[in-house]
Amino acid sequence: MNRGWRSVSVPIFYSFVPFLFSVWKIAVFATQEPRIASPAVQLRPFRQRSLIPSQADSLWKITAGVVRSLTWTDAGTPISLGLWTVGDVVGVALSRVTPYELECLTDVQVQAIPRSHWRSITDQLIDHAQESQQLLAILRQERIRDRILAFLQWLSYKFGRESANGRVIELKLSHRAIAEILGTSRVTVTRTLGQLEEEGLMQRTRDHWILSHDVLMP
Amino acid sequence: MNRGWRSVSVPIFYSFVPFLFSVWKIAVFATQEPRIASPAVQLRPFRQRSLIPSQADSLWKITAGVVRSLTWTDAGTPISLGLWTVGDVVGVALSRVTPYELECLTDVQVQAIPRSHWRSITDQLIDHAQESQQLLAILRQERIRDRILAFLQWLSYKFGRESANGRVIELKLSHRAIAEILGTSRVTVTRTLGQLEEEGLMQRTRDHWILSHDVLMP
Numbered sequence: 001m002n003r004g005w006r007s008v009s010v011p012i013f014y015s016f017v018p019f020l021f022s023v024w025k026i027a028v029f030a031t032q033e034p035r036i037a038s039p040a041v042q043l044r045p046f047r048q049r050s051l052i053p054s055q056a057d058s059l060w061k062i063t064a065g066v067v068r069s070l071t072w073t074d075a076g077t078p079i080s081l082g083l084w085t086v087g088d089v090v091g092v093a094l095s096r097v098t099p100y101e102l103e104c105l106t107d108v109q110v111q112a113i114p115r116s117h118w119r120s121i122t123d124q125l126i127d128h129a130q131e132s133q134q135l136l137a138i139l140r141q142e143r144i145r146d147r148i149l150a151f152l153q154w155l156s157y158k159f160g161r162e163s164a165n166g167r168v169i170e171l172k173l174s175h176r177a178i179a180e181i182l183g184t185s186r187v188t189v190t191r192t193l194g195q196l197e198e199e200g201l202m203q204r205t206r207d208h209w210i211l212s213h214d215v216l217m218p
Numbered sequence: 219m220n221r222g223w224r225s226v227s228v229p230i231f232y233s234f235v236p237f238l239f240s241v242w243k244i245a246v247f248a249t250q251e252p253r254i255a256s257p258a259v260q261l262r263p264f265r266q267r268s269l270i271p272s273q274a275d276s277l278w279k280i281t282a283g284v285v286r287s288l289t290w291t292d293a294g295t296p297i298s299l300g301l302w303t304v305g306d307v308v309g310v311a312l313s314r315v316t317p318y319e320l321e322c323l324t325d326v327q328v329q330a331i332p333r334s335h336w337r338s339i340t341d342q343l344i345d346h347a348q349e350s351q352q353l354l355a356i357l358r359q360e361r362i363r364d365r366i367l368a369f370l371q372w373l374s375y376k377f378g379r380e381s382a383n384g385r386v387i388e389l390k391l392s393h394r395a396i397a398e399i400l401g402t403s404r405v406t407v408t409r410t411l412g413q414l415e416e417e418g419l420m421q422r423t424r425d426h427w428i429l430s431h432d433v434l435m436p
Contacts, residue, residue: 132350
């Protein structure tokens with residue numbers, strides 16, 4: 001009987017091994033990203049004004065700085081496709097527009113996201129789609145004044161922080177850059193910004209623009 | 219001895235049960251979408267010209283027909299945010315633009331994709347981002363003629379099929395609809411399409427427009 005007990009105990013013990021393995025497997029699958037191992041996080045730095053190379057099978061996730069994506073008309077006019085910052089993903093795979101350039105507006109750091117990991121950045125893909133749709137709506141504002149105001153509002157949410165006087169826009173763009181983004185002339189941007197300031201809708205200090213609460217979206 | 223054999227055989231047999239279970243579990247995890255059970259596919263039909271309701275926590279995957287997403291300026295001018303067809307996903311969650319409307323240009327059928335399943339539509343999210351970026355680039359073409367040509371090219375790829383004379387655009391849009399999408403007047407669209415036809419760059423039959431191979435992107 002004693003002998004019989006021992007001879008049974010061995011298979012019973014081992015019978016738990018695959019079971020425990022399966023429990024471990026389920027626990028791992030339930031808590032981690034399934035089938036998506038974390039990519040080796042390798043950050044690549046780029047200096048202000050440099051171009052980030054863009055490949056069809058890789059996206060860049062921005063971990064520091066601000067990037068402008070752009071293309072060119074046949075006549076050589078730059079067309080901005082978006083302004084992107086920490087957390088955003090960029091890359092020609094999200095635009096299929098050619099030529100496609102990624103210009104660093106500040107010093108920038110990015111992380112490559114290979115195609116096999118795109119399932120893990122669903123939120124960023126949604127953000128990218130949202131931003132493009134917002135820019136579409138801004139660009140279609142007929143009056144330039146409305147277009148500039150809508151753009152400043154958008155900037156203040158994307159690159160802004162709350163202050164007593166309104167929202168501080170923490171990204172310094174030149175009038176020329178704004179004109180390029182909105183498809184108008186630098187002169188028009190300068191004049192319109194002057195008007196908005198006179199009307200008290202914005203305030204320009206040496207370092208920042210502050211957008212009055214009056215023009216912010218509810 | 220005979221008795222002993224039988225007493226061991228029972229636990230040995232059962233010891234395989236959890237093992238087989240774990241193998242089955244791994245096989246299922248490896249071949250299926252992990253953690254993402256298929257949503258109950260329920261198709262909802264909508265008639266031409268009706269509006270598809272849009273909720274923040276659900277996207278619609280189009281399984282038949284053509285949908286236009288749009289918003290409105292404060293002055294009441296409609297702004298098209300995109301034209302979408304079979305395979306595309308739409309919904310205010312991808313735009314964050316308000317108001318946001320989904321207008322059926324044809325009879326349409328859609329399938330709801332709840333937030334918990336958005337990970338399973340990575341490709342469609344990328345397509346959505348791409349289309350918005352393409353429209354941005356088209357809208358920023360300065361000359362209306364270039365804008366209309368670029369739009370026709372885009373239409374011919376999204377809604378077209380190859381023919382001997384060029385690409386047949388299988389979506390019939392009114393001049394007014396094109397004007398609304400491109401931010402120009404109906405009169406300008408009519409005049410420009412007439413010019414393109416005279417120049418032999420497009421051909422308009424009763425049912426279709428055919429875009430000459432000469433103006434198609436390489």
